[in-house]
Every structure is written in structure tokens, then in C-alpha cells.
Amino acid sequence: MIPLDVLLRDATSAEYRNLVTRPTGAAVRGRVLDTLRGAPRTEALLDFSQIGLVDFSCADEVVAKLVAAVHNLPVSRVIVHGVREDQAEAIDHALARHGLTVLAIEVDTARPRLLGEVPADWRTVFGVLCEQGHSLAGPIAALLDWTIARVQMALDGLVTSRCIVRDAEGRCDVGVLT
């Protein structure tokens, strides 16, 4: 877990609680990337739980540009952890502008959700997957009364955007979130 409040204080040399302004966002992103460069292959869990406000520009710098920047690093995926509704809205807005999607975990409920540009089929399949825990495409298709190909296409999209993981047998789930 990467505590963004700690990186924020480090980046600004001040006791700020809010992730606001582009220069601050870029500085925090730089510190997140430094942390990830030194780590073994891992999920990047960005902990927002101790952060106050997140504005749209900072969400763009910290999350959207990070998602685009981690491809050359030993990072399996970026997960936004411990977000409040207003923070989620800012991140959602920033990601959608880039056509990106990330998995987020809400602060109070620990409920997983998708933020960013999420096609309707992805959202529906993701909802079923969260209820089921893990699943192949077939059972989801049966539950939704969809074709397997349609479910498979949504699962492929969610796997490619690293919002869910798929094992060797083709079972999908949101993965271990610690």
C-alpha cells in the first residue's frame, strides 16, 4: 500500500492534506514511481484514505498519468484504495478523459468499483463478478442471459485494462486486494 498522504507531505515539504494543483500531483506521481521502481513486481495500491480533497487536475497527474506511465515498470496494475465519493468523482473524470479505467476500493464499504471510461457491458459483468467472487464466462452469461462471446469480450476488456485478473483456467476475479 502506498500512503499518498505521506508522499504528499514529502513532495511539498508541508503538512498539506489535500491533493490539489498540477505541480503537486506531478511531484506526488514522481514519488509513487520512485517507490514502484524499487519494488519487486507488484500491484500499485494507492491509499487515498488519509487524503482530504482531490481536485480534477491533481487526479489527472496522480492517477491517470500514473496508469499511463507504469507500463515500463514491474507493476501488474494500479488500484485506487480507500476513496471517498468526491475523490472517486475527480478520479473518474480524469481517467475518462484519457479513455482509461481503474479498479477502486471505497473507503467505508471496501466495495470494489470501476472508475473512468467503463462500457456498459464491462460494468454489468464486473457487478456479477463481484457478487460471484470468481467465475468463468459461461456462468456469468447464463445469469445475464447473454451470449458467452459477449461476456467474454467484456471480461477481456476488464483483464486488458487490469481491473480484474484471470487464472490459467480462464476464471476471473478482482484479485487479492491487500
Add this chain to the structure above:
Amino acid sequence: MRVVTVPTHLDDRSLDALAGELGPWPPEDRLLIDAHATEWASPAGFVALLTLGQALAEAGVPKPRLALPAGDGVAGYWAKVGFLGHAEPFFELHGKVPRRRADEQSDVLLPLTAIRDPHDVHDILDHVTERSTQMLRDELGLEASVVGGFGQSLSETCQNIVEHAGTGGWVGVHIYNFRRRLGRRAAVIAVSDAGIGFRRSLEATQAKRFGDRWSDGLAIETALIHGISRFRDPGRGQGLAGTKRYLARWQGKITIRSGTARVAIVPAWDDEPPMSEGLAWFPGSQVTLMIPGKETT
């Protein structure tokens, strides 16, 4: 000395009348900004007056005189919101100057505050967040879910100065009764800078598309309606876009005046034209956001 009369009620719209009295820019004569008969000013009026003072200083013209309001308590209010403290470097103040310091009581959510760099934006947000939660709830009857977006919008509007103006500016946030047009109280965020304005900011990347039609109005429209920034980074322009989305959800209003034009996204409760062009020129850019309180039945 040229006399420039400040309207009796100075806000984002009556600023046009003030601009109309400025004459050619930069002024050849020393200005007397006459607020003697001014009874009331909104935060948009205060930050615009400070912008005028800064623009005159940057133009290198003699320090203008500012005749303070004569009405009972009016100049005291100008001190309370922090105007007089910020005005002193730019204006020779005339009239009874109250020595009252800026405070944070009643309707002032954020006294007039200078914005020079990103640290100022952090300080403003740290200062305002807790207080805005309480005031938006108690004074406007708004839900907690409105508060996050309020802070985001405040932050983005202030950042526009740091990112685009090329100089500093001011912000003020007040809550007041918007009786005539809205019939209830509203929170008003007013930001103004003496910078290069929307047209010059976007000129290098956008003017060619419009040719001879390129104007202040088109420049504001390009930024506000189409979310286009002077930066080619696709993530840019998010601030105004996010602010617009927030205001639309809460029946809020945004107005941007720059140069000779004003563009507004107008909610159902207001009747301002979406675009006003051919206005008298005023320096820099002025952004005003209004978030109405809950409607009581």
C-alpha cells in the same frame, strides 16, 4: 485626473459600467476611482477592483486614488473582507479608512486572498475545507456531498491563475442573499487576475482555426464550452470541465469575463445571456461561480 465612478452595486455584471468609464488603456491621466456612493460590492466586484489596481501598477501609470464608500459601515465591510489590506499597495486610499482587520465571521467564507503560486492554492483549500463544510450545511442547507465538489471547483478556478494568467490574482468566497434573481442564498466564488486573458492564452494554438473571427468571446467559449486548453496534453482542460459538471448538478452558474466579452453557463433561475460581446475592455480575466442554497418550500 479622470474620474471613474464605481456603480452603487458592484458585481460581475455591473463591472461592465465600471469598465466603460476607464477610457483608453493605459489611461493617460491619473485615475480617481470613485466608490463614494457605492453601497454594496460582491466578491466579484472586490477582486475586479484589485485587478484594476494591479493592472494600472503593471502599466506603470501613476498610483490611482480610490475614494472609499461613505455609507455607514460600508468601508468597514470592505476592510472586513480583506479588500483594504490588499488595495493599499495599488491605490491611494481617500476617505475614512477603517483599521479593522479582515476576519472570517458571518458571510465571509474566504476573505480576499492573493494567489501567486500553487502553495497559495493549497493554503486556501486547507483553510476553507472545514469551514465550508459547516457553512454550506448551516447557511445554505446543502448536503455534505456538495462540499467536495465545491472545494474542487475552488481549487481549479484558483489554479487557472497560476497556470494561465502569467501574473497573480485574487479569490474571495462569500455567502449572501441573492434575493432578486434567485430568491435564496448562494455561495459565490470570485477569482480575478490581471493576466494575459483567455484570447492571448489560447491564441497560439486556436486562433488559426477561427481566422478573423477570433475574439475574446470565442476564446472563452473554446475554453469553457469545449474544454480546450493552450496545452496539447489531453489531460488539460479538466478543471473547467469538472467545475462545469459540478455546477450543472447543483443548478450553479459560471461566468467568465475576459477582455471585451463575457460567457456564462446559465441555469434556469437566471436570465443572463450566454454570450455578451463588445463590452468595454477590462484587464485580465474574471471568473465567478455561484452555488445556490437549498430551495425551501
